Amino acid sequence: MQLIRFKLLFILVLIAMNSYCQNKLYGTFPLLKGKVISLVGFNGVSIYKIGSTIISSQGYFSLNYSDQDFGMGYISLSDNKPYFVVLAKEQIELKGDLLSAPESIAVVNGIENKYFVNYAIEHAKREQALSAWSYLENVYQREPLFSNHKIPQQTISFELQRINREDFDFLSSLPATSYVRWYLPLRKLISSVSTVAQYKTEEIPATITAFRKMDYADSRLYKSGLLSDLIESQYWLLENRGMSLDSIFNDMNISTDFILKSSSTNEKLFNEITNYLFNYFEKHSLFKASEYLALKSLSQKSTKLNNDLAKKLESYRSMKKGQIAPDILFEGDVFKNGKYIKNPFLLSKISSKYKLVVFGASWCNQCKEQMTELLALYPKWKSKEVEVFFISMDIDQKAYLNFTSIMPFFSLCDYKKWDTKAAQDYFISGSPSFFLLDDKLKILLRPISINQIDKLLEFGL
Secondary structure, three states: OHHHHHHHHHHHHHHHHHHHOOEEEEEEOHHHOOOEEEEEEEEOOEEEEEEEEEOOOOOEEEEEEOHHHOEEEEEEEOOOOOEEEEEOOOOEEEEOOOOOOHHHOEEEEOHHHHHHHHHHHHHHHHHHHHHHHHHHHHHHHHOOOOOOOHHHHHHHHHHHHHHHHHHHHHHHHOOOOOHHHHHHHHHHHHHOHHHHHHHOHHHHHHHHHHHHOOOOOOHHHHOOOOHHHHHHHHHHHHHOOOOOHHHHHHHHHHHHHHHHHHHOOOHHHHHHHHHHHHHHHHHOOOHHHHHHHHHHHHHOOOOOOOHHHHHHHHHHHHOOOOOEOOOOEEOOEEEEOOEEOOOOEEHHHOOOOEEEEEEEOOOOHHHHHHHHHHHHHHHHHHHOOEEEEEEEOOOOHHHHHHHHOOOOOEEEEOOOHHHOHHHHHOOOOOOOEEEEEEOOOEEEEOOOOHHHHHHHHHHOO
16 A cells, blocks of 8 residues: 555656656757756746756757746856747757857747747848838938928838838737737837837837836736836836926836736735835936835735835835934944044934935945945045944944944944844845935935935035
8 A cells, every 4th residue: 555655656746747847948059069058037027047957069958947937038158148038838949059149040849939030030120121211211301302202201101111010910920829929019119118219209108108008917027037127118218208307207106106006916026026116216316216116115005015125115204305314322332533432422412514324334345335435535525514424234343343443433333234223223224325414313315325425515405
């Protein structure tokens, strides 16, 4: 009986393994023999390695992928450009020379990948033709020498429509269930943004509408490798459409509403997208958009935020511009100019027109870079009545002392890293973090860099 059970269990394991690795990507690349080739997939804004192998002496390789990897992926060498493939639950066979020369690679087997490659080849040619005809259209419409020539204008218009229709007809001819049929129009939308912004401004409203109609909870999107591009290209277009700042931020907030609502049915996705959006806004100094996203996400009830993200966003609710920042007690390991400060004091008790509170640590490379800039600018800032207070999140006393020994301003460390009281009070989730306060601890600005602070001080707050 035990033997039967063991055999049954063994068979079940084999079936599970077979269902997990039922798809294969293989091929022959004689010029790449001996190289390590990897297959990589996409999860949201991240990538993950599906598998890797060594290309044989005959140039052959074989990699398995599962149904769970359904979407886009790519194969690559450590020293080479990626070659994109469609992981569409099919056996994929490739034959070629170099991954960096896609024109040398043929898809021998794999219908979805044949669709993908055929479209890429034909679309590139159509784009070249469209570019040439669009140039002529512009010449015949704007140049007085040609503006009265109606027949050439009609011919140009006809060709533009025909070429665009060919593109549409190719995609429409693909099976309704084809991943490529869904993927290619999205990639085309994203790649069109720069052209629309510069040369086809009349298409901006329709392009923005197309972005807002996207279903961010679509599992195909999560595995496409396009999620980050979809987000960034949309906000880039909004930022560069030549409108007033108030209008730009209003449009950004509308897009944010669409994205949050669309992804709210999937808690993991909602957290991932919200975090990515927040970091994008912060990186590009779009602080009004950051604040709107933070307040909107914190106030919604349909999806639970993870603790780290909630803490990051809470900083905008509790520590936004105009709020009074929590006071900080400087006691314990407090130094200035490398000298120990024995008597405790409160941040609020230091008289200075401006107070810059900096959170950082010796283990943070960006903190080191920013501190180098700060030290060079400090004498100038001091003359403008700016005092600096450094809160270290180091956990090693020697590292902290070495890092702060040359600082001509106050530094404090309690060796609790993110649990440092001041870091908790200020909702710090990343370093370096800056808060520019007035003498009464009112938050004037949440800068992202020393350079930004310097420019503001130079031209006046």
